[in-house]
Amino acid sequence: MDLLAGVVCLVLAWSPGLALEGGMLYPRESPSRELKDLGGLWSFRADWSERRDAGFVQRWYKQPLRQTGPVIDMPVPASFNEITQDPNLRKYIGWVWYEKEVLPPARWLLNEARTRVVLRIGSAHYYSIVWVNGVQVTEHEGGHLPFEAEISSLLQPAQPCRITIAVNNTLTPHTLPPGTIQYFNDESMYPKGYFVQNTRFDFFNYAGIHRPVILYTTPSAYIDDITVTTDLAENIGLVQYLLSIRGSPHYSLALTLRNRDGAVVATGNGSAGELKVRNPNLWWPYLMNEQPGYLYYLEVTLSAMMNGEVSEDKYIQPVGFRTVEVTRTQFLINGKPFYFHGVNKHEDADIRGKGLDWSLIVKDFNLLRWLGANSFRTSHYPYAEEIMELCDAYGIVVIDECPGVGMKDSANFGNKSLQHHLIVMEELIRRDKNRPSVVMWSVANEPASELAPAAYYFKTVIAHTKAMDPTRPVTYVSNANYARDQGAPYVDVICVNNYFSWYHDPGHLEVIQLQLNSEFENWYKTHQKPIIQSEYGADAVAGIHSDPPLMFTEEYQAAVLKQYHTIFDQKRKEYVIGELIWNFADFMTEQATFRVMGNKKGIFTRQRQPKSAAFLLKERYWKVANESGFLTSKHNVSFPQSQTFKCT
Numbered sequence: 001m002d003l004l005a006g007v008v009c010l011v012l013a014w015s016p017g018l019a020l021e022g023g024m025l026y027p028r029e030s031p032s033r034e035l036k037d038l039g040g041l042w043s044f045r046a047d048w049s050e051r052r053d054a055g056f057v058q059r060w061y062k063q064p065l066r067q068t069g070p071v072i073d074m075p076v077p078a079s080f081n082e083i084t085q086d087p088n089l090r091k092y093i094g095w096v097w098y099e100k101e102v103l104p105p106a107r108w109l110l111n112e113a114r115t116r117v118v119l120r121i122g123s124a125h126y127y128s129i130v131w132v133n134g135v136q137v138t139e140h141e142g143g144h145l146p147f148e149a150e151i152s153s154l155l156q157p158a159q160p161c162r163i164t165i166a167v168n169n170t171l172t173p174h175t176l177p178p179g180t181i182q183y184f185n186d187e188s189m190y191p192k193g194y195f196v197q198n199t200r201f202d203f204f205n206y207a208g209i210h211r212p213v214i215l216y217t218t219p220s221a222y223i224d225d226i227t228v229t230t231d232l233a234e235n236i237g238l239v240q241y242l243l244s245i246r247g248s249p250h251y252s253l254a255l256t257l258r259n260r261d262g263a264v265v266a267t268g269n270g271s272a273g274e275l276k277v278r279n280p281n282l283w284w285p286y287l288m289n290e291q292p293g294y295l296y297y298l299e300v301t302l303s304a305m306m307n308g309e310v311s312e313d314k315y316i317q318p319v320g321f322r323t324v325e326v327t328r329t330q331f332l333i334n335g336k337p338f339y340f341h342g343v344n345k346h347e348d349a350d351i352r353g354k355g356l357d358w359s360l361i362v363k364d365f366n367l368l369r370w371l372g373a374n375s376f377r378t379s380h381y382p383y384a385e386e387i388m389e390l391c392d393a394y395g396i397v398v399i400d401e402c403p404g405v406g407m408k409d410s411a412n413f414g415n416k417s418l419q420h421h422l423i424v425m426e427e428l429i430r431r432d433k434n435r436p437s438v439v440m441w442s443v444a445n446e447p448a449s450e451l452a453p454a455a456y457y458f459k460t461v462i463a464h465t466k467a468m469d470p471t472r473p474v475t476y477v478s479n480a481n482y483a484r485d486q487g488a489p490y491v492d493v494i495c496v497n498n499y500f501s502w503y504h505d506p507g508h509l510e511v512i513q514l515q516l517n518s519e520f521e522n523w524y525k526t527h528q529k530p531i532i533q534s535e536y537g538a539d540a541v542a543g544i545h546s547d548p549p550l551m552f553t554e555e556y557q558a559a560v561l562k563q564y565h566t567i568f569d570q571k572r573k574e575y576v577i578g579e580l581i582w583n584f585a586d587f588m589t590e591q592a593t594f595r596v597m598g599n600k601k602g603i604f605t606r607q608r609q610p611k612s613a614a615f616l617l618k619e620r621y622w623k624v625a626n627e628s629g630f631l632t633s634k635h636n637v638s639f640p641q642s643q644t645f646k647c648t
């Protein structure tokens with residue numbers, strides 16, 4: 001047993017500047033780890049009291065929720081908004097309460113096994129407080145990232161364990177995304193106590209428990225976190241690893257790296273080090289290689305001395321060998337120029353809102369494959385880990401965006417917002433740092449970056465992001481004027497959104513080429529950084545047609561795209577490194593005079609049926625992919641089956 005290694009590791013395993021407690025490894029089964037999915041029906045009660053505080057005043061968490069008043073069945077994961085016929089629940093603001101009783105397997109509670117039982121919530125929007133058997137175990141701010149708590153000491157043999165989760169969807173000027181509550185006191189105009197929540201982002205603020213809730217176990221000495229980075233030196237692949245171990249200072253570590261077929265390609269030990277693989281299969285994006293998304297599997301085995309006995313913990317971490325680099329005009333993956341031809345998405349669907357849905361996830365990946373899309377941006381918040389897993393496995397390149405959207409007011413750039421923004425970036429990096437699919441962090445979408453405080457704000461957020469992850473470029477997505485944007489000096493890649501002939505000069509397709517050309521030239525001359533067209537598009541209500549093309553028809557949407565593509569084709573020979581359509585599919589927004597049951601800029605409907613623009617884009621993406629010279633034939637490129645690699 002290498003005792004010293006254990007001590008050194010505790011010191012080394014913390015990345016510089018990371019203030020968070022502990023790791024957030026994606027839960028995977030292994031001989032030492034079990035998972036219990038708590039998805040299904042939960043009891044649910046919205047707190048309709050005027051101040052929305054009855055649940056706290058009456059301590060609903062201290063007893064079964066059904067004993068506090070009327071409860072209904074609520075599916076988890078799902079947004080609660082559109083599950084019932086109640087229009088007031090659809091637009092509810094405040095605390096809602098979820099509860100489920102579970103029976104942990106008896107073997108988890110055997111004293112001699114000393115199993116750690118962890119309750120993990122994939123995400124709940126926006127603020128959550130969690131109790132187990134009436135005892136608060138954790139709370140968490142932010143809607144799109146996981147949080148967890150060890151609950152072992154609260155479990156009793158043969159007793160059901162009552163999990164209560166209160167979730168509040170109220171947004172403030174300092175939350176991400178921000179929002180404000182507006183009260184209307186004129187009783188001749190509004191009912192007593194009337195208020196609304198105002199936001200300045202363009203998607204419905206769905207709420208509830210959106211991602212899986214699970215119990216998982218580890219031994220009491222356990223692998224808390226793994227950080228891997230990869231590099232290439234000639235034909236040698238390098239994996240640098242850093243492990244964080246908790247629960248015992250007396251342990252040893254064995255590492256085995258296997259290829260996709262299970263063959264061992266490197267071994268190591270200790271909590272920090274480097275593995276070398278001769279002629280590795282690189283992780284390539286979809287359509288850039290005939291084996292996209294090639295993953296290796298790093299099996300980490302921890303052996304710890306616990307009360308005179310050896311206890312083992314095993315975790316398997318997928319690893320992709322790839323490098324990322326940005327020059328003045330190019331984005332290089334494994335040293336080769338990469339052109340983003342992809343989409344912006346939303347987690348959004350009928351009935352379930354932002355709730356995780358495997359059928360939808362797999363359908364969307366199949367549509368991306370059909371389209372010939374090699375990338376997407378997680379507009380405008382981190383997506384489910386289940387989605388990120390498939391991006392790694394399929395070779396879909398991701399610009400990983402935090403929920404910094406709708407920051408339009410100077411109140412959103414103060415210290416309180418900044419402090420929270422830094423924590424969100426830490427949580428995002430902690431979650432996604434090992435994912436080869438993630439090639440860039442986006443710290444915001446269309447903030448009011450012309451305001452003076454935006455300079456210090458983005459300088460700080462970007463510097464912090466880079467300090468935590470020096471291996472990936474950082475951007476934010478701007479719709480500001482190129483000369484007045486305060487944060488652009490700090491980004492590695494310029495990402496611009498514009499809607500020529502839609503929000504500006506509506507109906508005038510003839511302005512697009514001129515305006516887009518000027519936009520690119522101005523940004524490039526000012527900053528000399530590569531540019532991604534991170535949004536462009538037009539609304540089209542599926543099935544509405546006109547010739548000549550008029551706004552809101554399928555023909556107009558396709559015509560806008562074509563005009564943009566002419567300029568993309570000129571500028572991608574220079575410094576434009578990508579085009580991401582807005583949007584992959586129609587999605588729900590707040591009700592507004594300019595929204596027809598949501599935003600209709602999807603090239604697919606909300607039910608994932610193609611509009612004319614989808615066929616146009618499909619032609620283009622396959623053409624662009626073929627021109628890049630990497631494809632021999634489009635028929636022999638497919639997504640590999642994603643592997644659930646098991647420990648031996």
Ligand code: GCB
Pocket residue numbers: 201202380445446479497535582599601
């Ligand atoms: C944008 C926003 C996006 C909106 C889109 C639109 O610039 O980034 O969230 O949905 O425009 O369609 O207005």
